[in-house]
Ligand SMILES: [Ca+2]
Ligand SMILES: [Ca+2]
């Protein structure tokens with residue numbers, strides 16, 4: 413939901429996972445256990461020119477469809493370079509080449525985002541304590557791309573709980589930021605590359621404690637000459653990760669994986685930088 417974190421994604425048999433449409437579920441038909449952990453009335457509403465009572469993810473009284481940063485409270489909407497992406501979330505606030513390609517506050521099902529789970533109270537609920545789920549964001553991108561999502565871990569299963577957000581460049585070629593825990597490595601937050609089932613860790617942070625329930629934020633930024641990630645999770649300082657020399661990238665689709673975790677996702681956002689001409 414709103415304001416739990418400041419700002420903010422493998423691999424693994426993707427080909428075997430089907431693409432299922434989200435199922436919109438009204439709160440009254442939600443199972444009792446979910447009512448206990450979800451704030452089903454927590455989806456704020458606001459307005460946009462010509463549109464009243466639209467979702468307002470960040471509760472800044474600017475509705476999502478007209479909010480220059482729909483995931484960051486910025487009521488006055490400053491946008492120094494006038495490219496339509498607000499200063500509060502513009503990856504390059506003095507370079508007017510950013511575009512907000514996609515925002516999903518998980519209030520209604522959108523055709524670009526597919527996977528498992530249920531929409532409840534402005535959140536995507538993925539109860540994967542004993543299973544795993546792949547969600548796909550079907551938006552091709554060109555040039556630099558920032559993909560971010562935030563939510564909360566409600567409960568941690570076993571073995572090897574894992575959450576990641578990634579962008580695939582070609583089939584079986586995926587960049588991703590991940591949170592994973594197992595008996596051998598403890599908790600690890602890493603910036604990864606998977607190609608043809610070969611997994612490369614660009615940079616990572618290891619901790620001895622296990623994954624904890626609480627809010628998280630994942631951000632993955634792919635540029636022309638480097639890739640960066642932020643992984644914020646409960647009980648640890650944000651992991652700021654990066655690597656150089658990744659080359660020009662064309663994203664094929666976004667990918668989110670949830671395994672052995674019960675999570676809710678508050679939003680996902682994709683900001684693209686139009687290539688210089
Ligand atoms: Ca807003
Ligand atoms: Ca905003």
Ligand SMILES: [Ca+2]
Pocket residue numbers: 491492493494495496497498499502504505508510
């Ligand atoms: Ca801007």
